Amino acid sequence: MxxxxxxxxxxxxxxxxxxxxxxxxxxxxxxxxxxxxxxxxxxxxxxxxxxxxxxxxxxxxxxxxxxxxxxxxxxxxxxxxxxxxxxxxxxxxxxxxxxxxxxxxxxxxxxxxxxxxxxxxxxxxxxxxxxxxxxLQRLPHFEQLVYPRWLHNLQQGRHVTAAPAGKWRVLEAGWGAPKLYLLSHIPGADYIDTNEVESEPLWNKVSDAQLKVMLEKHGIRHDTTVILYGRDVYAAARVAQIMLYAGVKDVRLLDGGWRSWSDAKLPVERGTPAKVQPEPDFGVTIPARPQLMLNIEQARALLHRQDASLVSIRSWPEFIGTTSGYSYIKPKGEIAGARWGHAGSDSTHMEDFHNPDGTMRSADDITAMWKTWNIRADQQVSFYCGTGWRASETFMYARAMGWPNISVYDGGWYEWSSDSNNPVVSGERGPESSL
Structure with missing residues (x-):
């Protein structure tokens, strides 16, 4: 034959x-x-x-x-x-x-x-x-997006992959009073109000001195592993990104947030958090990673470059100027020369980055989405949105994907649009508008 x-x-x-x-x-x-x-x-x-x-x-x-x-x-x-x-x-x-x-x-x-x-x-x-x-292929830093059973096993004292090197803490992040937290939260989790890390008038991060006080109050040093989750993933991501800027070495997100823990039907507890023993000193000078947070002039310097991208993490209606996306932000439009990095249907959603269960979409899908708008891993990339939450979630995903030179433009559209001298663009447009 x-x-x-x-x-x-x-x-x-x-x-x-x-x-x-x-x-x-x-x-x-x-x-x-x-x-x-x-x-x-x-x-x-x-x-x-x-x-x-x-x-x-x-x-x-x-x-x-x-x-x-x-x-x-x-x-x-x-x-x-x-x-x-x-x-x-x-x-x-x-x-x-x-x-x-x-x-x-x-x-x-x-x-x-x-x-x-x-x-x-x-x-x-x-x-x-x-x-x-x-x-086999994997996210370069998959350990930065933890999953519920891993966290539960860690809490139970079992051996886990990528275990924290030393002391670790779990925190739920949310805006304002911990109403939902008091009803049900991950056992042992502390609560952090996002007002502790950002403030009006533009909702930029608080001063470095205030960050130091906040971190020490929550029992966090630079060498404490912090595991954050939120009812909204981007609330936890906002806190996570600012902690990384401050100098916390190991900051992780619960992928999918509170929903993923709830869906896994793991134990919960209610009531106020246990009393936290404050740390006497954070241990390093804040910021230990200043490059992770850009100011307006640093952000402006990234526009219209082939080796850099200033990336708008806003909905398409926000990007083309149909809406500002926020009740407290009146100007509509977008930073002229910014590249669209996608987000979701409006300013409170991030469907473009999520699987149906709210976890991070595959790195290949995200990379392909960004490539269309000339956003690449070999560039200096800074993400922004209205006031930093959506940009921070995207930053955390890019970090897990191993993108080496990433940051958040803290002021975002709120700061940029507050000065009428800053160039703004509106209307339908494609990737060529940012070249």
């Missing part, structure tokens, strides 16, 4: 499987090499934490298969058929695309069923998924 090439055998496998088992409408399982030869796509059906790099077991494989997409089975209840179809279209999949799924049997079956309803037919499993650690 003649020998046939692997590619020919693969084609025969596809053809025979589709012809002989139409009732099951399935094809033979593929290994990673075969999937590549067939120009197919792998889909990771596990939660995004494991896709990003957290091992499912203490010494298990870390990351996802190269170029794999993430469509977690845990998202399916939050996605209607149109949203699944839009996801398929966005990732340029079609009925003839070979697609190999991996994850648990239950996860794979659930995702497969929804993809078939969306019109994909060449669905199978990846037979050697996660079996070759050296080829």
């Amino acid at each position: 003649k020998r046939v090439s692997q590619l020919t055998a693969l084609a025969l496998a596809f053809g025979l499987a589709c012809a002989s088992s139409r009732a099951a409408d399935t094809i033979q399982a593929l290994n990673f090499q075969q999937l590549q030869q067939a120009h197919g796509t792998a889909i990771d059906t596990r939660p995004s934490a494991f896709y990003n790099g957290w091992p499912q077991t203490l010494n298990g494989p870390s990351g996802h298969e190269p170029a794999a997409l993430n469509l977690s089975a845990s998202w399916l209840d939050d996605m209607n058929d149109k949203q699944i179809a839009d996801w398929v279209k966005q990732h340029q999949l079609n009925a003839g695309t070979p697609v190999a799924l991996y994850g648990s049997e239950r996860e794979v079956q659930a995702v497969e069923a929804r993809l078939r309803r969306a019109g994909l037919t060449q669905l199978t499993t990846l037979s050697d998924a996660l079996q070759e650690p050296t080829r």
Whole structure:
């Protein structure tokens, strides 16, 4: 019998499987090499934490298969058929695309069923998924976005991957009085009001001296690991980014915020936080990382450059000047020369950066979104929004993605628009407007 090439055998496998088992409408399982030869796509059906790099077991494989997409089975209840179809279209999949799924049997079956309803037919499993650690990909700093079970295990004193090096603290961040916190919060979490890190008239960060007092009051030194979460992820991110600027070495976010903890049905407690033992000294001069927070002149210097991007993390209606986005900000428009980094439907949403469960969208998706507007990892990149919250969330994602030269322009649109001499632009426009 003649020998046939692997590619020919693969084609025969596809053809025979589709012809002989139409009732099951399935094809033979593929290994990673075969999937590549067939120009197919792998889909990771596990939660995004494991896709990003957290091992499912203490010494298990870390990351996802190269170029794999993430469509977690845990998202399916939050996605209607149109949203699944839009996801398929966005990732340029079609009925003839070979697609190999991996994850648990239950996860794979659930995702497969929804993809078939969306019109994909060449669905199978990846037979050697996660079996070759050296080829797996992960977020360069996945540990900066923790997930609920990891935090729970840490609290229980169990061994965890990427454990804090020393003392650690959990804080819930929110604006104003801790009304929801008092009803239910993560056990042992302290509460920090965002008014402790930013103030009127422009909602810029408070002085360095005030930051020092605040951090010491909350029992935080520069070498304390701080794990932040919020009812709104960007509230926690705002505090996190300012702490990093101040000099806290290890600041992490609970990916997906309070919702992710609640969805995981982990223990909660109510009432006021336990009394915190203040630290006598933060331990380093604040700011230890001044480069993470830009002023207006530093932000202006990034405009219209190929090696830098001043990035607007605002909704499209805000970016084109249909609305200011805020009741207390009257001027509409955008910084002339800024690049659009996406955000969400309005000034209180960040859907463009979130999976259906509120966790961070895949780094590949975010990178592709930014590339359209000439925003790249090899540039000096500074994010801004109206007053810093959305920009800080994006900063934390870019940090987890390993972008090396990032910052937040603290004043944002509020500060820029308060001076009529600053150049402003409105109306529909594309990436070329920032060149």
